[in-house]
Amino acid sequence: xxxxxxxxxxxxxxxxxxxxxxxxxxxxxLAFCVIKKKDYCEKIIPAVQGLKFKYWGHDSIVLHEHxxxxxxxxxxxxxxxxxxxxxxxxxxxxxxxxxxxxIIASVIDKHGLVARYPRxxxxxxxxxxxxxxxxxxxxxxxxQTNKTTHxxxxxxxxxxxxxxxxxxxxVVAGERDWGWVNRNFGDVDFQPIxxxxxxxxxxxxxxxxxxxxxxxxxxxxxxxxxxxDIIAPKIRNRKTFP
Numbered sequence: 001x002x003x004x005x006x007x008x009x010x011x012x013x014x015x016x017x018x019x020x021x022x023x024x025x026x027x028x029x030l031a032f033c034v035i036k037k038k039d040y041c042e043k044i045i046p047a048v049q050g051l052k053f054k055y056w057g058h059d060s061i062v063l064h065e066h067x068x069x070x071x072x073x074x075x076x077x078x079x080x081x082x083x084x085x086x087x088x089x090x091x092x093x094x095x096x097x098x099x100x101x102x103i104i105a106s107v108i109d110k111h112g113l114v115a116r117y118p119r120x121x122x123x124x125x126x127x128x129x130x131x132x133x134x135x136x137x138x139x140x141x142x143x144q145t146n147k148t149t150h151x152x153x154x155x156x157x158x159x160x161x162x163x164x165x166x167x168x169x170x171v172v173a174g175e176r177d178w179g180w181v182n183r184n185f186g187d188v189d190f191q192p193i194x195x196x197x198x199x200x201x202x203x204x205x206x207x208x209x210x211x212x213x214x215x216x217x218x219x220x221x222x223x224x225x226x227x228x229d230i231i232a233p234k235i236r237n238r239k240t241f242p
Contacts, residue, residue, distance in 0.1 A: 004144045005038070006034055006035065007034075007035055007040060007150055007152065007203065008034050009032075009201070010030065010032055011204060012124075014029055016123040018114055025215070026111050027109055027215045027219055029106070029214050031103055032207075034101060034103070034138060035203060035206075043098075044206065047098065048095060062197060063209065064205070064208060066212075071085075093227075102235075104131050105235060106241065108123040109218070109240065112242045117242075126241060130239040131239075135151075136183055136188055145187040148190075148191055152201065154194075154197060209227070218240055
């Protein structure tokens, strides 16, 4: 089977536990960043590598939303000079604004899920189902049927990766235990890829910068959210549930 013109990078924000829900962040967010491979090679990778060379002198740094926001680890230097921090955030924001990609996202309200369903489904499984269904529709729209589209996840550990791959393959095989319409995934070959953080995938770093701002916009829509404002025009689909 021929390879797709697109590649998808996935990241999440929040945990998917329903037994101990964080009152400050009672949601699970999954973001699919859908990128044309030509744009990824020619525009996105050079821009992100250029940022790393400018501020660190090398490109081994991994951009991580939490560490940037908390100015920790490799981003601790952002605490030392407000002008440097402002310049870095401006450069990063411009890269995100200019980067040609689209977002398919799902945000699960965990309190709402528990309140509505006596035996609620896993937030991760729900979000994965919603995002893959919308990715399927996208691939059909851009004539990527009968091609293999790779969906890249960050490795979490052997057990977690096996569980995620099993859920992924269940979704694309049409296996589900709730009553909504089943999508037929037969005309698009979705294949999961698990990438270690040490591999320094630019696409995964891009996805990492999108998942939390999308969730914050759902949880606290009145809160100032510059990161969300930048990526909002790129959101093709966002499913909030329930």
